[in-house]
Structures are given as structure tokens and as C-alpha cells.
Amino acid sequence: MTKSRVAIIGAGRVGATFAYGLLLTGVANDIVFIDSNRAKAEGEVMDLEHAQAFTPATQISIGDYTNCADAGVVVITAGVARKPGDSRLDLLRKNYALLKEIIPPLVSSNRNGVLLIATNPVDVMTYAALQLSGLPARQVIGSGTVLDTARFRTLLSQHFGVDTHSVHAHIIGEHGDTEVPVWSLANIAGTKLETLCQNRGLPGHAAALEDVFVRTRDAGAALIQRKGATYYGIASSLVTIVAAILRDQNTVLPVSSLINDYYGISDVCLSLPTVLNHSGVKEVLRLQLAPDEVKKLQHSAEVLRASIGELEGRRAPVTT
């Protein structure tokens, strides 16, 4: 197996920006694009090739599902956007139909690589991918709240005036409306954020921190309203996840994966800090959450399970 081959299904804004991130960082030495719109994939490959004089050596090509055989990671970024008049359920069903097209030929070519889903609604699509692929649960992950956590840390870093890398804070649960900020464990240099606010004499810290969370949760919608899409943040998240897998790094990232027996939550995909290595999920870390955070996480799981229930043909057992 060529361990650093990455296959990208969907050469749209997210897929192409992700490929550009892979190219600049040298995380993969071989990138294969698959898109139902072949001309679009050809255009992206040509454009990326013109960057190759300035980047680490990377092969870039257009392929079909047989070319996924050697991929260490296959990333699904294909998706349809919500059209005027479409409900949330319409979108769910359209992207589920798309996965039903993509996954069978994909798994008949590669059952060894990790399958990484970015298509929204990402947690439900990750569960669907697990079900449709029949792959072991550790091999199927969603980008989950890696992006939301990055947004959260950035906004907190701006609020506290410290580097983003010095902020330790997580968003868990759904990538979406019910996501949960883990305030009880958030810290800068081991100091709880509330204590830091008090030490600095910052008034109204509870409201200010709540505002940071609301802007985190609503960032995707704010971006779509302004520029019609989001792709730099998600592409960077995907590069970081793929690096953790290809380089066998044991990096802890809040990806979405199948959760069982976690504060009473089972049989749903959602995000929790997860140790990632070459085989995918090595371990989902057990957090000591505050009681209100547990309730919110359980609510998030219930909402996601209701969405899974809306998919046709669901509930076939998944392999753990």
C-alpha cells in the first residue's frame, strides 16, 4: 500500500482547497481526484500542477474508484448544496443518495484505508458511511468538530489576546446547532478561563464567553451569508486529520466516530477528543464533563439519532 496516497472524492471548493493544503504541506505524496464532473476535476488538477514548482514533490491525478485501492485515506467532500425551497431533510436525503453511489465502488476497491467524511450533515453522513461500507468503526470518521474547535480557539485567542495554539478548549457533540463547548475543561496554561477573566478584572465574563461560543456555533452560517461557502478552515482541518493518520501521530482531535457507552450515549456518530493513528480511531477519550455539559451532549446525541432515523434503510448493524 502506498501509505501516503490520498483519494479525494469531490473536486469542489472543499476538495480542491484541501488538495492545495496537502500540496503545500507535503502531507501526501500522491493525490487522486474523483468527481462526477470530470472537467472540473481536470481543471483543478491542471491548476494544482502549476503550483508544483514551488511545493514538495507530489503526484496529482484524476482517477476512478479503482485508483482508491492504494489510498491510506479516502476523503469524501462531494456534496450537493441546499437549493432554495429545500428543507434540511431534503439535503440529508440528497447527500445520503450521493453516498450510496460513492461508497460501494469505493469499498470494493479499498477496505484497508481510513474513510474520512466532510460532506454535511457530517455526523449523520459518517454514520451512513459506516453502515453503507461495512468497514470497522475505527476506520470511518467524520471531520466533526475539528473545525468548530479551531474556530472556538481562534475566537478565544482573540478575546484573551494570546496565541491560538496556547488556548486549550474543545467543542464536542454535533457539528451544528447542538454542539457543546466544554467550558469546564477549557484553559490557558492550566488556568480556567473564568479565573483568568477574574484575575484580569474583566467584567461580564460569562456573557462575553457565551458570545464567543455563539459566534463559534454560527460561524458557518455567517460565512455562507457573506461568501456563499466555507473552505479554508475545513480544508486545514482535513489536512491535520490526514497528517495524524498517514504519519501515525496519535494526535488528539475531535473527529466524529461511532460512540458507544459514553455517558449513556450509544450507536451514534458525534465528536469527542479522539486519538488518531494509521488505523484511524485508536481511542475516544473519556472526559470528565460537568453535569450541564453531559445533558447537552446527550441532547446533541438525541438530535443526531433522530436525523439518522430519517434515513431510509437505516439500522443495519455496524461493525465495531
Ligand code: NAD
Ligand atoms: P461544491 O459544490 O463546491 O463541490 C461539490 C463537488 O462534489 C462538485 O465538484 C461535484 O461535482 C461533486 N460531486 C457531486 N456528486 C458527486 C458524486 N456522486 N461523485 C463524485 N463527485 C460528486 O461543494 P463544497 O463547497 O466543496 O462542499 C462540499 C461538501 O462539504 C458539502 O456537503 C458541504 O456542506 C460540506 N462542508 C463541510 C464542512 C464541515 O465542516 N464538515 C465545511 C464546509 C463544507
